[in-house]
Amino acid sequence: MSDEMPTDLEVVPNPPPLPDRPDDGHKGLFGRVLVVGGSDAMLGAPVLAGTAALRTGSGLVQLALPRAMVPFALSITPELTSLPLGENPNRTMLAEAANKADVLVVGPGMGTARLARLRLWRLLTVDKPAVLDADALNLIAASGEWPATTSLRAVLTPHPGEMARLMPLIGGSDPAGGPPRVPTDDAGRLRVAVAAARAFKQVVLLKGKRTVIADGRRVYVNTTGDSSLSKGGTGDVLAGIIGSLIGQGMERFEAASLGAWIHGRAGEIAGKKLGPRSVLARDVVEAIGEVLRAM
Ligand SMILES: NC(=O)C1=CN([C@@H]2O[C@H](COP(=O)(O)OP(=O)(O)OC[C@H]3O[C@@H](n4cnc5c(N)ncnc54)[C@H](O)[C@@H]3O)[C@@H](O)[C@H]2O)[C@@H](O)CC1
Numbered sequence: 001m002s003d004e005m006p007t008d009l010e011v012v013p014n015p016p017p018l019p020d021r022p023d024d025g026h027k028g029l030f031g032r033v034l035v036v037g038g039s040d041a042m043l044g045a046p047v048l049a050g051t052a053a054l055r056t057g058s059g060l061v062q063l064a065l066p067r068a069m070v071p072f073a074l075s076i077t078p079e080l081t082s083l084p085l086g087e088n089p090n091r092t093m094l095a096e097a098a099n100k101a102d103v104l105v106v107g108p109g110m111g112t113a114r115l116a117r118l119r120l121w122r123l124l125t126v127d128k129p130a131v132l133d134a135d136a137l138n139l140i141a142a143s144g145e146w147p148a149t150t151s152l153r154a155v156l157t158p159h160p161g162e163m164a165r166l167m168p169l170i171g172g173s174d175p176a177g178g179p180p181r182v183p184t185d186d187a188g189r190l191r192v193a194v195a196a197a198r199a200f201k202q203v204v205l206l207k208g209k210r211t212v213i214a215d216g217r218r219v220y221v222n223t224t225g226d227s228s229l230s231k232g233g234t235g236d237v238l239a240g241i242i243g244s245l246i247g248q249g250m251e252r253f254e255a256a257s258l259g260a261w262i263h264g265r266a267g268e269i270a271g272k273k274l275g276p277r278s279v280l281a282r283d284v285v286e287a288i289g290e291v292l293r294a295m
């Protein structure tokens, strides 16, 4: 990975507007999102992602998650539908659901067990836009290379810890020989996001204060968000928001940029109501409506 700042980038100053929502629309028009995630230890992550997608305007959101969790997940958000996954990986059923969806959100709370890896590798061959988050990124990092055969058109949403795991895949290493690290300054974060977008030929959103979105040609640095968002589960909310915007017809770079902006503003609003220390990821989901109404 080069230490040089790329000079051939278009810096996008503002996120795009929301897509139109025709008055006579119906649920089939506003995007079908399939969230694939959840594992024994983590039920909240896919529910937060799915609920955030509904709050952002998706028509239909389905959660593919371990069968035992389905009743709990649906009792948190009954507007979600489910695809119960058994112990024996019925990857055909999952692929069928993926093919019916407009967009996939893969990874929140999915874990990194063998079954999760098999499911992810099957989904990578689907020709759909997708948000790859959390354990989807960890599984790809652990495989040692970007899966060459993927037909997904993805937005990767690593936090700096996940990005550090992906760094060896883009030729990044620590000159001192330690584990790869993601720089903390703006310029360094931008360099890493652009390098990853170019290496993977995908959209990359590097999380943190001043989240960076890069598609290899354009870059947007988000300005919203504060420490109200520094709590487990808010990243899952972001994945759901971006998936929803893609499902409503937005192009990936634009959806990721606008999604980061909406997410940050929702965090700020929740922080004003409750104080930044007390915000939960679900409060960020609840604030999405106020953000969208004001746009
Ligand atoms: N309620 C739930 O079900 C939740 C499930 N989660 C899931 O938990 C799994 C593991 O994800 P985690 O992110 O907790 O664990 P990770 O081990 O991937 O990341 C956490 C570590 O990353 C490093 N890091 C460095 N800079 C960071 C930054 N700016 N922001 C965040 N981390 C930074 C830190 O060392 C931190 O301890 C994922 O599948 C995720 O979806 C989490 O999203 C939390 C909530």
Ligand SMILES: Nc1ncnc2c1ncn2[C@@H]1O[C@H](COP(=O)(O)OP(=O)(O)O)[C@@H](O)[C@H]1O
Pocket (backbone or CB within 6 Å): 134, 159, 207, 208, 209, 210, 211, 224, 225, 226, 227, 228, 229, 230, 231, 232, 233, 234, 235, 236, 237, 238, 263, 264
């Ligand atoms: N101080 C902060 N300022 C702005 N955004 C923040 C801040 N802290 C966290 N965030 C945002 O909150 C989200 C946290 O995501 P992540 O670390 O993946 O959480 P989790 O996996 O637990 O859901 C990211 O979008 C990140 O940019």
